[in-house]
Each structure stands twice: as structure tokens, then as C-alpha cells.
Amino acid sequence: MGHGDDIGRRKFLAGIIGVVAGAVTAVVGLPAIAYIISPGVKNPNEDEWITLGPISSLEPGVPTGFPYSRSIQDGWVESTQTGVAYAVTHDGQTVTVFSNQCTHLSCRVTWKQDMNGFFCPCHDGLFDIDGEVVAGPPPRPLDEFESKIENGQIMILLEA
């Protein structure tokens, strides 16, 4: 029947359809993979150094609480992260800065001069001036911020 040409043409057209369908699938499908995973691997927040206050305001042996805040980007929602950091100095030169979150269940601890420690009101946890657990259920010492002194100002690192 001399269909050699017909089969060639049919195969050619089928090939074109296949290529076009493949191209459309690739153009949408490949970017879709990046589209789905990108927020998972991209953190919109960065490490940030926050200034608490002058080291000269610290009295050796008495922890001082400094409130801090920064804005947090969660997708298209912006919120404010707030907290209190306790700065402690023994010599007026170096500081240790503790988070005020109890390591038990994240209640807020406060420095009690009469108890000579950081007290957590939720379950009577008590930490000493160096953050070590003295009493109560906390499983580990208070968390410390990475800190530095610049131009007499105490600064802490808030991680992304």
C-alpha cells in the first residue's frame, strides 16, 4: 500500500506531541519542585546582635535583667520576639548572659536577691548566680546567650 511515508509522518507527529507535552510538564513541573521546597530551606531571619545596655550599669554579683525584642519573619507574618536576658558580672569586665527561660518547661525565671538565685514560680525551680540548678525539676543549667562587650555595651547574639 506504500505506507512508508504515512508511518514516518505519524511517528513524526507523535514525536512532536510527545516533545511538546514533555516541555509543558517540565516548564511547570521542575519549578514546582523548587516552589514547594524553597521556604523549607530558606530562613528569612538572620543571626542578629542585640545591644542590652552598658556594662557600667552592672553591679558585681547582682544579675540585672535587660528586656530585648526583635522582629521575626514567619512567611508573610511579622511578629515580635521579646524576652529578658540576665547579665551577670563578677569583676566588672566580663559578663555572662542568661536566658530567663526555665530549662524545665520554659516558664520565666526571675532573680530573687533574698533566695540568692533565679527562681521559677511554676515548679519551684532554683538556679544559682552561675545558672546551675540548685533545687527543683530543671534538667540542666540556664541557657546562656553568646555575648560580647563593644564600646562598653553588652551585646547578645540572637540566632536565626
Add this chain to the structure above:
Amino acid sequence: MDDTSPGERTRRRAIFEWLDERAGLTTIWKSVFARAVPETNWFYTLGSASTVLALLQVVTGMLLTIYYVPSPDHAYESIQFIMNDVAFGWLIRGVHHWGATLMVVVVFLHMLKAFFVGAYKWPRELTWITGALLLLVVMLLGFSGYLLPWNQKAYWATAVGTSIIGAVPIIGPTLMEIARGGSQIGAITLIRFYGLHIWWMPIALLGLIGVHMYLIIRIGITHPPERSE
């Protein structure tokens, strides 16, 4: 293909035959793709183009729901997030946006073709009727999707669009309030348009496309009319 060994080819053949015997692949292929068609022209590809666009809209739309929030306090910002922060978000949304416009155009041209070649006549009236319903569904998809960006254009276009419903005598104002979910366009309007846009209309669309195609495969397509007819 030719570089595969004869043993490999026999194995593939066996797998295909196993599937074919149970799923009827050859029958599907013959009746859906390899069916006999009259001599036609390029206008007969508009139906396939509509189908491809519909599938593209479904896929890109599903992708958009991953980030979009249908609430007045997040809708606009979540789209800004898609456009500026998500990898290829601009592309996915762009395809959905322009695909929607293209869909209305292509579907309309497809209808014109069916009209001009007389494809609505016996025995294809049902195909035409489902096609008319599909046009309506596409219009509703376009209208409901237009509100979702929640920008000025979206808001006022919907204000105008829903006001038109209010022009119906006597029951118009009530119908308009039902469409808006209240007297004003707000949170309730947005979420009901969203529900319409991602559930009710797409399911109607896919269902009607199924019926439409079944009829096309069952009856076959017309050939363009000739001078002697």
C-alpha cells in the same frame, strides 16, 4: 530501543501484556486516541487546547493553595509572599493568571468553531449542552478567581460583578446579598468565592469535561461542512 537485548524486550512485552490483559490498555488507546476521525483542520485542536489549559490551571491552582490564605488579613500578603519569596512563585502564579485569560479565549473560540461547522446538531446536542455548561463554569471560575488577590482591582470588580446580580427584579438585592454573604464584600465573600473557585467549580469542570469527552468518543466528531451540503 534497538540497543536493548532481545531478552529485555521480551520481558517488557510480557509486563505490558500482563497489564493490558487486566486493564485493557489497548482498548483504551484504540477508542480514545487511535479512533477514526474525518478530515479536519486546525480549528479542531481548540478542544484539546482547552483540556490542556484546564489541566494546567488545576495543577498551578493546586500549587497556589500551598501558600495562599483566603482571609482578608492574609490574602494580599500571602500572594506578595508567593511572588517575591517563594522560588518560581511568580511563574506558577503567572501561568495560572494568564492561563485563566487564555482559557476563556480558547474555550470561546472552540465554541465558535462548533457553531460554525454545525457540530451542535443531531446527534451531538448533548455535547453542545455540556459545552455550554462548561463555558458557564469557566466564566464562574474566572469571576471567583478574580477576587482572590484581594487588591483594589479584585475588590471593585467583584463589587461591580455582584451588583449586576442585584439588578434582577424583586429578588435581585437578596440574590446579591447571598452572593456576597452579606451586604458588603468582606471576609465571607472571600472565603465563599475561594470555596467556589477551588472545590465546586473545578469538580464541576472536571466532571463535565468527562461527560463531554465521553460523548465525543462515543459519537465521534463532525467533519467541516462541504459546499455540496
